[in-house]
Amino acid sequence: MTGSGPGRRGRATIEDVARLAGVSRQTVSRAVNDMAEITPSTKQRVLEAVRTLGYRPSRFARGLVKQDTTTVGLIISDLVNPFFPEVAAGVLAAAENRGWHVVVCDTQYRLDKELSALEVLAHQADAIVGYLGSPDEVLERHAAGVPLVLLERSSQSPRLGSVGIDVEAGVRAGMRHLVSSGHTRIGMLDGAPYPAQSAQNDRRLHFLTVAEEFGLPVDQHWVHVCDQSVLGGFTAMDELLTEHPDTTAVFAFNDLIAVGAVQAARRRGRGVPEDCAVLGFDGLQLGELIDPPLTTLHIDKRRLGELAVEQVALILADRAPSPAQRPVVRPQLVVRRSA
Amino acid sequence: MTGSGPGRRGRATIEDVARLAGVSRQTVSRAVNDMAEITPSTKQRVLEAVRTLGYRPSRFARGLVKQDTTTVGLIISDLVNPFFPEVAAGVLAAAENRGWHVVVCDTQYRLDKELSALEVLAHQADAIVGYLGSPDEVLERHAAGVPLVLLERSSQSPRLGSVGIDVEAGVRAGMRHLVSSGHTRIGMLDGAPYPAQSAQNDRRLHFLTVAEEFGLPVDQHWVHVCDQSVLGGFTAMDELLTEHPDTTAVFAFNDLIAVGAVQAARRRGRGVPEDCAVLGFDGLQLGELIDPPLTTLHIDKRRLGELAVEQVALILADRAPSPAQRPVVRPQLVVRRSA
DNA sequence: TTGTAGGCGTTATCAC
DNA sequence: GTGATAACGCCTACAA
Numbered sequence: 001m002t003g004s005g006p007g008r009r010g011r012a013t014i015e016d017v018a019r020l021a022g023v024s025r026q027t028v029s030r031a032v033n034d035m036a037e038i039t040p041s042t043k044q045r046v047l048e049a050v051r052t053l054g055y056r057p058s059r060f061a062r063g064l065v066k067q068d069t070t071t072v073g074l075i076i077s078d079l080v081n082p083f084f085p086e087v088a089a090g091v092l093a094a095a096e097n098r099g100w101h102v103v104v105c106d107t108q109y110r111l112d113k114e115l116s117a118l119e120v121l122a123h124q125a126d127a128i129v130g131y132l133g134s135p136d137e138v139l140e141r142h143a144a145g146v147p148l149v150l151l152e153r154s155s156q157s158p159r160l161g162s163v164g165i166d167v168e169a170g171v172r173a174g175m176r177h178l179v180s181s182g183h184t185r186i187g188m189l190d191g192a193p194y195p196a197q198s199a200q201n202d203r204r205l206h207f208l209t210v211a212e213e214f215g216l217p218v219d220q221h222w223v224h225v226c227d228q229s230v231l232g233g234f235t236a237m238d239e240l241l242t243e244h245p246d247t248t249a250v251f252a253f254n255d256l257i258a259v260g261a262v263q264a265a266r267r268r269g270r271g272v273p274e275d276c277a278v279l280g281f282d283g284l285q286l287g288e289l290i291d292p293p294l295t296t297l298h299i300d301k302r303r304l305g306e307l308a309v310e311q312v313a314l315i316l317a318d319r320a321p322s323p324a325q326r327p328v329v330r331p332q333l334v335v336r337r338s339a
Numbered sequence: 340m341t342g343s344g345p346g347r348r349g350r351a352t353i354e355d356v357a358r359l360a361g362v363s364r365q366t367v368s369r370a371v372n373d374m375a376e377i378t379p380s381t382k383q384r385v386l387e388a389v390r391t392l393g394y395r396p397s398r399f400a401r402g403l404v405k406q407d408t409t410t411v412g413l414i415i416s417d418l419v420n421p422f423f424p425e426v427a428a429g430v431l432a433a434a435e436n437r438g439w440h441v442v443v444c445d446t447q448y449r450l451d452k453e454l455s456a457l458e459v460l461a462h463q464a465d466a467i468v469g470y471l472g473s474p475d476e477v478l479e480r481h482a483a484g485v486p487l488v489l490l491e492r493s494s495q496s497p498r499l500g501s502v503g504i505d506v507e508a509g510v511r512a513g514m515r516h517l518v519s520s521g522h523t524r525i526g527m528l529d530g531a532p533y534p535a536q537s538a539q540n541d542r543r544l545h546f547l548t549v550a551e552e553f554g555l556p557v558d559q560h561w562v563h564v565c566d567q568s569v570l571g572g573f574t575a576m577d578e579l580l581t582e583h584p585d586t587t588a589v590f591a592f593n594d595l596i597a598v599g600a601v602q603a604a605r606r607r608g609r610g611v612p613e614d615c616a617v618l619g620f621d622g623l624q625l626g627e628l629i630d631p632p633l634t635t636l637h638i639d640k641r642r643l644g645e646l647a648v649e650q651v652a653l654i655l656a657d658r659a660p661s662p663a664q665r666p667v668v669r670p671q672l673v674v675r676r677s678a
Numbered sequence: 679t680t681g682t683a684g685g686c687g688t689t690a691t692c693a694c
Numbered sequence: 695g696t697g698a699t700a701a702c703g704c705c706t707a708c709a710a
Contacts, residue, residue, distance in 0.1 A: 013702090013703055013704090014703065014704065014705095015703080023680075023681085024680070024681045024682075025681090025682095025703090025704080025705090026680075026681060026682080026705085026706095027679085027680060027681075029704070029705065029706095030679095030680090033705090037679060037680080038679070038680085039679060039680090042679080042680085054484055055484075056461075056483065056484050056485065057462070057703080057704070058403065058702085058703050058704070059399075059402075059462055059463055060398075060399045060400075060402035060403040060702080060703075060704090061399075061403055061686090061702070061703035061704040061705085062462075062703080062704060062705080063398075063399035063402075063686095063704095064397065064399040064400055064403055064685095064686050064687065064688090064702090064703080064704070064705095065685080065686050065703085065704055065705045065706080066686095066704090066705070066706095067686085069463075071442075079424045079425075079427055079428040079431070080421075080424060080425060080428055082419075082421055082424075084424075085418045085419060085421075085423075085424045086418075086419060088418055088443075089418040089419055089445060092418070092443065092444070092445050093445075096444075101442050101459070101463055102442060102443060103410075103440050103441060103442045103443075104427075104431065104441060104442075104443050105431070105435075106428060106431050106432075120440070122395075123396070123398055123401075124398055124408075124440055144395065145393055145394075145395050146395065230624070230628065259628060263628075285569070286625055286628065289569065289598060289602075289625065289628070289629050290628050290629060290630070291629070291630040352686090352687055352688090353687065353688065353689095354687080362696080362697085363696065363697045363698075364687090364688080364689090364697090364698095365689080365690090365696070365697060365698080366695085366696060366697075368688070368689060368690095369695090369696090372689090376695055376696080377695065377696085378695060378696090381695080381696085396687080396688070397686085397687050397688070399686085399687075399688090400686075400687030400688040400689085400702090401687080401688055401689075402688090402702095403686090403687080403688070403689090403701095403702045403703065403704090404687085404688050404689045404690080404701080404702050405688085405689070405702090406702085679710105680709105680710080681708105681709085681710075682707105682708085682709075682710090683706105683707090683708085683709095684705105684706090684707085684708105685704105685705095685706090685707105686703105686704085686705090686706105687702105688701105688702085689700105689701090689702090690699100690700085690701080690702105691698105691699085691700080691701100692697100692698090692699085692700100693696105693697085693698080693699095694695100694696080694697080694698095
């Protein structure tokens with residue numbers, strides 16, 4: 001009823017400060033946002049009141065009246081896979097350039113977490129970019145009208161932006177390299193966990209296509225699915241070599257898996273690359289450090305994140321990005337010693 | 340003057356929806372937040388209006404009236420150093436548990452970026468946790484009253500929370516291991532870039548102390564400072580071996596540096612660990628994968644992040660955490676083959 | 679230089 | 695079940 005005092009309802013408001021300093025709210029505002037039209041002495045007095053009351057402006061009230069703060073939500077699959085932090089770094093950098101905030105969610109590759117993250121961010125952000133596995137229509141429903149930019153996934157819906165990797169070119173370059181090195185019995189270690197989402201995983205598709213083009217004696221049985229981790233790669237490689245002992249080369253979904261594959265091969269007494277070549281897909285720093293250094297298709301992950309933010313900017317400016325001009329990063333074959 | 344139409348000032352408001360559906364704002368609110376007291380048919384009509392107008396509630400207006408959403412800001416030094424994503428993962432997980440949002444900033448170890456991040460987050464978050472290098476009073480000033488939890492750094496100020504690593508115990512365990520393996524001429528590769536902040540870098544201090552306790556013939560000249568990266572470690576190790584060719588073991592600030600040190604040693608034709616042992620400090624997965632596998636002081640990085648969020652919760656609940664009960668994670672010596 | 683009035687978009691409270 | 699009305703905390707006019 002008194003309606004005053006900082007302790008009343010949590011934090012002090014601009015009103016409380018005004019009262020304590022014996023000025024109007026407006027004057028407090030001028031002092032806090034240090035604007036020009038205010039006497040130094042008054043300013044001092046106000047700022048002192050601010051300090052004793054522990055006053056901090058409400059970001060909500062401020063955001064309500066100045067419509068400028070932009071927040072983009074970032075959804076990634078696994079912060080501990082070194083691939084994603086690099087993408088995130090690109091997103092952060094690009095966002096910071098524009099004065100935008102970024103709130104991050106990690107799905108652990110789980111569709112339920114993905115959807116709840118989507119819902120949370122739909123309330124909290126002005127746009128969302130991320131690695132998403134659910135079908136288009138599910139995504140659109142959960143995003144509830146918030147612009148969405150898909151990473152490494154194309155979509156039919158014109159309402160969804162997207163930024164991609166030129167997987168086909170990458171796979172072609174990689175396979176060409178392996179084949180020209182004399183390999184024909186090439187296996188693939190495909191990353192889970194979105195096997196049902198064909199859109200999600202072009203790597204396997206292109207692998208099979210290109211293998212057929214080259215007339216290789218491999219089919220889908222040469223593709224083993226595994227977790228996107230070193231352990232996953234290790235396990236799957238072990239299975240692959242059991243089922244197809246004549247394998248001489250392996251195409252991995254990503255570098256983590258490739259590293260696991262190298263270990264598995266060696267554990268079985270196969271030299272890499274002499275007995276079995278291993279090809280990665282990512283270009284993580286990790287690949288340079290192991291023995292033998294990993295041959296891989298290097299992706300500019302930072303750039304990927306930056307491009308996503310640019311897409312967001314386009315969409316937010318009502319310039320709906322046409323699917324035709326979908327930005328794409330092209331993998332570069334980096335030949336080291338594993339293949 | 341007309342004051343209506345969704346196109347007026349960007350987004351449609353609840354008012355626009357109400358008008359189109361021929362109901363009051365309140366009814367729209369009921370429909371959107373699906374509350375109980377509303378006729379299905381009305382709800383349908385409202386929801387349709389929502390869809391055609393592309394209406395989305397303003398998070399600011401909502402946050403203003405419901406005081407519940409909590410956002411914590413996370414400031415880390417370098418997303419690309421695998422150490423930080425693990426800490427971040429802990430923060431994200433703990434925050435999600437409480438229904439909090441996390442906005443992330445990356446400073447690249449730069450003090451200017453650190454301060455601007457602090458200022459931004461002071462407006463945007465209800466609390467901040469992070470790796471910070473500026474002096475206490477600077478931090479407090481820039482945080483502008485927002486609760487702050489320091490990572491891996493103790494502070495004198497009772498107003499700053501903190502979560503740490505028991506560096507002393509870690510260094511002791513590591514040095515004991517090296518000494519008991521017969522090493523006496525032990526160098527150290529210290530991580531930049533906060534040399535002036537003694538609070539920031541207990542590792543060097545404890546290293547020197549413990550070295551003296553053991554009566555080792557090493558002093559500050561055996562400490563070389565470098566970037567917290569593989570390259571940094573490589574370079575510094577090279578310098579160290581040049582100045583002190585009789586070095587038989589090296590204590591690294593972190594695993595990335597240690598990996599670089601291993602490479603530098605080998606490049607010089609020194610076997611690891613036979614000619615020169617290398618000890619890391621982090622416990623990154625990377626360490627298991629290189630050759631030889633890295634002996635290191637393993638830190639539970641996720642836990643560190645979780646503890647930080649718990650500190651935030653305490654502070655936000657006005658239960659100021661006493662410095663006495665500062666949470667600390669204790670490094671565990673993991674002996675592999677590099678030392 | 680300072681104060682007053684109004685509105686930003688939403689939810690809560692209370693009538694109807 | 696539905697609709698006025700009053701906050702929520704701040705800022706941008708404009709008036710004094």
